[in-house]
Amino acid sequence: MSKDSVQCVWLKRDLRVLDHRPLVEAAARGPVVLLYIVEPEMIEAPDFDGIHWQFIRQSLVDLQASVRELGGALCIRRGEATAVLDTLHIEYDFAGLWSHEETGNAWTFARDKRVARWASGAGVTWQEFAHNGVVRGLRDRDGWARVWETRMAEPLLVVPESLSSPTPAVADIEIPTCAALGLTLEGRALDLTGGEGEGLRVLQSFIDERGKRYHREMSSPNQAYKSCSRLSPYLAWGCVSMRTAYQAIATAAGTRMPKIAARAVIARLHWHCHFMQKLESEPAIEFHAFNRACDTLRAQGHDAAKLEAWQEARTGYPFVDACLRALKARGWINFRMRAMLVSFASYHLWLDWRCFKDWLACQFIDYEPGIHLSQIQMQSGLTGINTLRIYNPIKQGTDHDPDGKFIRTWVPELKEVSNDFIHDPWMMPDLIQIETGCQLGVDYPLPIVEHREAVRFARARFTELRQLPEYREASRAVLQRHGSRKGRSGRGGGRGTKRSKQADDSPQGEFNFTA
Template structure:
């Protein structure tokens, strides 16, 4: 009797634990795990739609993280007498070709609610229509499973609090799946291939070196992900103070920093939740342990919002179809924002951290986004696309959903903007963060480090910081710009 063979297509689910597509594939006699680097994910691309613009799809930080994650997955599979077949090419060509070459009876995969992921998946499924191959999809990237929502996904509330209350009251979280016994890789399968270099994916990119000013070395892969959960929750015992520390700006452990591994699928949110619950049983259950779950649900919220609203989130008017905001295009101002040269230290420090490391705190993201979208009134989608390029933890739903929220075109009926200097004083009282990333301001007292434009000419001379020479003049009058938003 001929062995049955299943192909499991790894996408943004680069893990063995809690992976339903892998578990289901392992019911076959033989399994061929495949990962495909899609050229469409790299290089310069048009944003699409009305008022389009070009941007870099995947920057060096996330490309490096993804390559490491794929290498770690291959190593874990090889430790189990399996392998990972790696290809560079369009998935709608690669996946059917490999399935045909190994005579696969089924292809298992995870699915996402965002447009590009769904388009690629649909293209792969179309190629299997004429073949005797069963493509099987699974939902596995949220804390609450799509099928366990207390409402249909197209009835998900557009406000987070209403969504959270309903899910907390009427839904349960599934137990994470164990790593299955993985059948041997077929001896006659095609050559597994080599993992490309970062330059193979995009000749304009080079592998970034770790900047020791960064909060954490984000090593890609499931191994590093599980190590981070262990070190943050158990070894460091940081979870008990998460709510109090999560808005800090400097240091490895002020927040969990699980997001890069969650968003590339190296870490399952259900696994994180199971560790939170174990921590509550063994050590303490308090507001901080609840708050980590709260943040996982916030991540869920945007996944289900994109399932509901689809591509409306990528329109300039957002899901609210706002036409009353006069969004501007100014390349010079945008480039100053992107480079961290706005003359507003709290914004500049965060943007320089992002460019150097691929990461910035949630507090920093909100302020940098608010400055671009509200103070400058530049097209918020360009800012969101720049974050897509740079962030090591980019997720389309979380990124564009949060940007739309800040820009006033998303999941909030109110106009939202941040008083950036007030935020800087609250979350960086001594200007330690600002001075960390803007060493040219190191000699200033905290009040001037946050508002250098308030120094007189004599004070600038005394402190050795001349605006326009050592540090930029502010590109906008913050207070005047707030008046237009009130």
């Protein structure tokens, strides 16, 4: 393409100007149209919610300002991607289309294929660059961790000094609100605002103030809200690049942040890409269990009443209900509690993951398909290579909310219940129920399932399943495809001949996540 021909940067989940390779590459070649497409398919997708659009919208407002400051303009259009690109191509005759690789759902994958076809038909060169640590076209996990390290260590790409705008000038349009798109935001009390500027401020406040005790406090829903980085939505929508976050935290390790805290965060940035990689390598996990033999395990797993009780946070388990209510209001809860909520839906309520994955995605302001899908499957026991992790909601409560503070905040029905019964109010003698004004089954529901009994049932189903030869075979295949090479016998692994019993040495480690 000739120098000074118009270039189009197509923004997707990369709403920023710092460390943005497509932008840098395009700006070096000529006038730039920065395009964001409001796609009907996205707005209408079952895993898309007003909570997401609001965050995107705020990010676009912020981006609009920074792009203007560089002398450019942000072009926002509504419509199907190839239709929008086609119109824009007629208007600007751009020679190159630049974007980041996206690890998305079936619809984004199909749309990208349409765009590729359109680009080649229109004589436009579409260039995509790797985003974060996900590797496209990966065969197995050999050397994956090294690629991640290498990418994270590369210098940040600076913001172009200026952007030259194409003619005709990009017309400003009002960025549609949730209401304009038919999306709602009822009952939310979100405290994070979308945008690159906000994202960088959140990163800074985490390093300078909030993250000192990250490693110790991330498991408690009381403290995690402040002590976790809260970067997840900014990473999910690309307001802050993974590399920016990584380098800021790595640099602060041992100075502004305790080394142990910084290490814990970096391990999770690594896991972030690790789980996205699973969807990139196997898009079918949107619809099928990692281990296909598990696909029919909960075939009858759609008890509408149980699903509804869970979604409405009236399961009768105070800690579960508190976590669900907090999540619904804030759009965020810490990792451990997410795992517990999925475990409860999958094991205690025996619901099929496919009947709640979209609803859950709509509660997460930081929804990232690759992480979401692989985590749900893992916490539901569908990988076939992990031991079952069935959370005891009472134990989680006594461990991470010992004085019931979190429960009383989110389940006010139990405000007057003493610490003796806050985690298992159904144990309250009638007399005490009357005294506290909290009658079980009236003011607060009785447990919809009995823990021991439900867990025994779930375990029995898995025991049966594991007898099947097709299950064993599929498990081997999962390990082959997604399993780490690190520490596997016969591959070296740098630990000498002695096999350690540490978790990171086990093949299961590949699906693991610490929080």
